[in-house]
Amino acid sequence: MELQATLYEVSERVATITLDRANRANAWTGRMHTEYRYLLKKADEDPDVGVIIVTGAGNFFCVGADIDVLSEFTETGEYSSGTDPDLVMPGSDEFPAFMHEYVYHFALSKPVISAMNGPAAGVGFVLACYTDIRFAVPAAKLTTAHGPLNLPAECGLSWLLPRLIGSARATELLLSSRKFLTDEAHGIGLVHRLVEPQDLMAETRLYAIDLITRNSPESLRQTKRQIYLDWHRDVGTATREAGDLLLDMVKQPDYSEAVSAFLEKRKANWQTDT
Known part of the structure; x- marks a missing residue:
């Protein structure tokens, strides 16, 4: 597949998937989703890969769906994922319960670590939550984002977030759709480690390499x-x-x-x- 919205690299048994639309704050599109699923499947099936890192280009992780795409929905009155029907499904099909949008992360055989190098909102926040381990830079803005857009909690987040941080905290974040910082996310256990921007990828890679060396x-x-x-x-x-x-x-x-x-x-x- 020709990559237009992502980058892919494998080094020392670590595969790095980079969301690569920095000029649009790595806003999510059907093309990006298609490439992301393709790359997850590729990394998971590669015997030379032991762990997967997901990050964003520039100073953003992913600010959610591209506003141009959201605007199209107001004109058509219909939602479209922007993906083809033959979209690949990453992960093992021995787990039917995981064969759904974003839940496919749970069916992968390898750990997935998000290196959140900047803001994450909407589907970008969802994506980070579905990874197994989350590293982030300090003071980056996070939000579920759906409330002000007249949307429901997205992609199973109402099921997932309470399991990650507890029902009371998740309920407040989901109902308010407020912006909060990675520092607060670290304090409630959603982010596992805060790392200064210049050290984020190096420290995430060191952690990933140690993970697959010891285990x-x-x-x-x-x-x-x-x-x-x-x-x-x-x-x-x-x-x-x-x-x-x-x-x-x-x-x-x-x-x-x-x-x-x-x-x-x-x-x-x-x-x-x-």
């Missing part, structure tokens, strides 16, 4: 799967499956390698093909 690919894949499936399941089911996974995973070569590496005080040489 086996299969452990990361199964742990991510457990986290999101367990949001729907009772503790008994979660515990039983964890036991079954343990019995299976101790038979894998990477378990023997992990024990050897621990005893020999060295880094593990992971073999698992993800």
Whole structure:
């Protein structure tokens, strides 16, 4: 696919997807969405990629849907995603509950980290929330944005945000659609780490590399799967499956390698093909 609204790079087993419409504050379009899903699928299926970073070009993460696109809806009276019907679906299809808009992040086998280099609003905020880990620069503006536009909470955010930060905090942010800063987001646990702009990508990459160096690919894949499936399941089911996974995973070569590496005080040489 010819990339027009995104950039893609792989280095040291880290894939970086950059939303690349800096002249429009990386505003979301159907073309960007199409490329983003294509690149997520590409990274997830690449055996040379262990983790995915999502960021924005310039000084913005993503300010939401492009205003020109929103204006078109007022003229037509209809909403359109601007994407083709044959849009690829990233992630494993063994999780039907995750085969929906943006929820496909949960079906990926690899961790996704957002490096929020600037403001995120509307669908840009949604996108960041669906990533597994969020790094951000201080004092960047965030907002759900939907209320002043006479829109509902978007893309399952009313389901997701309470699970990330608790019902009371999520309810206030969703009802008010107010602007708040990444500093507040860090204080309530939505942003995991605040990093100065000049250090954001370097620190995010160091974290990503450490993540895939210390942890086996299969452990990361199964742990991510457990986290999101367990949001729907009772503790008994979660515990039983964890036991079954343990019995299976101790038979894998990477378990023997992990024990050897621990005893020999060295880094593990992971073999698992993800």
